[in-house]
Structures are given as structure tokens and as C-alpha cells.
Amino acid sequence: MRPADRIVTPSNRDGLPADEREPLNALFAIYHSLTGKKYAMAITGFVGVAYVILHMLGNLQVFAGPTKLNAYGALLRSNTALLWAVRIILLAAVILHSMAAYQLARASWKSRPIGYIHWRPVASTYASRAMRWSGPILGLFIIYHLLHLTTGAAHPDFRHGDVYHNVVTGFHVWYVSAIYVVAMLFLGLHLYHGAWSMFLSVGINNPTFNGLIRGIATFFTIITVIGFISIPIAVLLGVIS
């Protein structure tokens, strides 16, 4: 596909190269553009945001005691097909999100080969400028978290099915809890920008409800971070034992 093929001339009957008329090819062709990669970021990001909110709410059942929490764990695993379907969707979302992020970051780095000697932010937030490394940090944390509380490989005393025990013994190690708390602060940074900008990336935007989007994104960011952090802190303080 030569670049010249994308220029609209009177001879292109409907203005599109031949291969974009096939649905699957059209999907790849859209992803080929930087804007298309942003759509992928927004959609996979939304999957992440939705997951993280539901995961936090489910985890808060630790405050309801071992019976409730372990029953919740059993419920999640009760339907193997559904469990693996969800796991595959989440894995695919994380992989596509990371891949698109890398490609976008690379394109953006290449767009300014000689940097400014002086550049001052005027309107951007720390959160927006930190996306490119808060993301990879969260990626590494996810890997650690899976090894810690899902497979148990990084856990000192992992017992399959006893979620409550795993959580309490896991967070009793102070530096493990510290890792989680720090990771959740990075999640807060990442969500503060991501949960808001994902709407604009797909064009969901209107002066009437833009303020609402910003407010909802901030609200969910705050409650998600606080909800997650409350658990290791509660374990360390002995509120949960």
C-alpha cells in the first residue's frame, strides 16, 4: 500500500483503496493510523477501567470475613469456561493496550528527533505526561500480582481456595503491602488521565456533559485507589486478621 494510494483524487471512485472495502481489512487499515491505535487504547483501556472497578468492589468483601470472601473466590471459579473467557479477554486487552501504547509512544518520540532545550508545560497534567511509564509500571505490577495472589508462586504460604488466608498472610509482609500501595498510586495517576481521555479518544464529547465525564472519571479513580489501598493497610493495622 503506497502512501500515494491514500490521497483522494477524482479517480478513486469512492475515495478508498480497494482493500479497505473488506471489513477485516478495514479494521486493520483503521488500526494502521495513529488515530486507530488510539481507538484500540480507549477500548482496551475501558475494559481495564471496568475490570478494576469490579475487582475492587469484589475485593472489599475481605472486610466481610473469610467465609464471604472465600465463597466469592469459589463463585468466580465455579464456571471454568466463563473464567477462562474473561481471563483471555483481559489478557488480550492488556496485550493490545501495551502494543498500541508502544507503537504510539514510538511514533511520538520519532516526531521530535531534536528536543527542546527549554520546554515548559502550560496545561498538561503530571498524570498525562506520566502515562508512558505509569503504564509499564502497572504492567509489571500485574505480573507480580498474578504470581502473588493468583498462582501463588511469589507467595510465602499460598493455599488454593483459601483466598482470605492468602490475602492476610500476603499483606502481613510490610514491603509487599508497600509495593501494592505504591502501585495503586500509579494506578490513580494512570486512571485520572486515562479514564477521562478514553472518551475523547473515540469522540464521546459534548460541552453539555464534558464536565460530567471529568467528574465521573475522577470519582472512580479516587474510590478505586482508596478501595484497593484500604486492604493491605487494614491487614497491616490488624483490622483484618
Added chain:
Amino acid sequence: MNLELYVWRQSDARSPGGMVRYEAEDIAPDMSFLEMLDVVNLKQIENGEEPIAFDSDCREGICGSCGMMINGVAHGPLRGAAVCQLHMRSFKNGETIHIEPWRSRAFPVIKDLVVDRSALDRIIQAGGYISVSTGGAPEANTILVSKQRTDLALDAAACIQCGACVAACPNGSAALFTASKVSNLALLPQGQPERNRRVISMVAAMDREGFGACSMHRECEAVCPKEISVNFIARMNWERLRAGFTRFGE
């Protein structure tokens, strides 16, 4: 007032550049920033040295020719103003000012502070127009457009193609520029027949020129001399999505 300047000097596109120190002396606070550079250049010429090259034309914020980074901010500290509309009263006596050109792979430096912005022209050539046979002008009110829509389209049309958005963007994206043209024409009746092809072609041209991707940092909006809103970038994203899934052939 007297000021200390550090200005990017680069003799041509192939040479490396560097910051050179100058003293701007006896500058009146009512001078525009470009007048101040003219005064510095007069001294340069008197001393037999190469004057600092920079673009300017209308010097009233409407042509889009002028543009430079002043202390790390595109067009300097004044919001909604191009550098030609910035006056020296915005600076203090004795202040140090760092001046650099727009930096982007798509804007190669020609000399000193002058950059080649024809990449923006090529984006416009890729669809930033309507294909219409012109003849006698029809009566303007035969095509009805609401005032709200007209106002919004005109907000987008205010873009003067100066390139500050690209310069300020941490990602080097031309999204605000492309979006302003896409939005302007997508909002008006004359832009409808080619609406989908236009956005696909212009977004592809934007990528082809080597600009970066938009992450909604909103730096562009903050430095735009015409204060164009990032809402137009969201609109362009929607237009591109729509165009990708609309039945081909409009």
C-alpha cells in the same frame, strides 16, 4: 529595558545549531517581541554579523507566519496571542529569554528560527477543501445553517496554521490543526458530500508527515493564538470512527 537573550542559531538545514547569547538594549516596553528582535538584528547588521532569521508577515496575529518558543512556551506567555502580539511589557527589565524554533520532524529548520511548515499544507491538500465548481456566488441565505452551528464551525475555522499546536505538544501531534479543518468542513453543508473521505485522507496525511499521536495533554489548546478547543480533536476522532464504519461511497 535591557534583556539577555539566548537564541537558537542554525545557518542552514544541514548544519547543527546552538544557542547564542545576545543583549537586547534600550527596548521600549511597548515594542512587540518581533520589533525587539528587529532592534537586535539592526545591531547585528551594524556589526557585520548575520541577523537572526525569523518568519513574520501581518504582525497582527492573523496570518500564522510567526512562531517561536519563548522560555519553553509556544508564542510566549500571553494566552490567545501569537508572538507578534506579545509585547515587551510582558517581561521584566534584566530578564533572560530563551528563544527556540518549532521543533518537529515534520518541520525541518531552514535557518535559525525559520522552519518549513509545508507539511501542514500537504495535510490541507489531502482534503481540507470542498470540491465545488465555482461560478457566480449564489445568494448566501439559500442554504440555511443555524447560528449555533455557524459559530462552532467558525471557532474551528479560526485556525491560522501557525504550527504552535505541534510545537507545544509533548507528542508532536498535529491533531488540533487537522481537527480544526476537518471539524469546520464537517459542520457545514458544503462539506457534507466529501465528509468521510476528507477525514480518512487528512488523518492519513497527518500520520504520513511524521507527526505524533494525540494523548490529550491539552498543551495545544493552551498555546493556540486562536484558542481552538480540543473538543474539535474529539470531533475529528468521532468523524474518523464514523467514516471507517459508514457504508463506503458515502
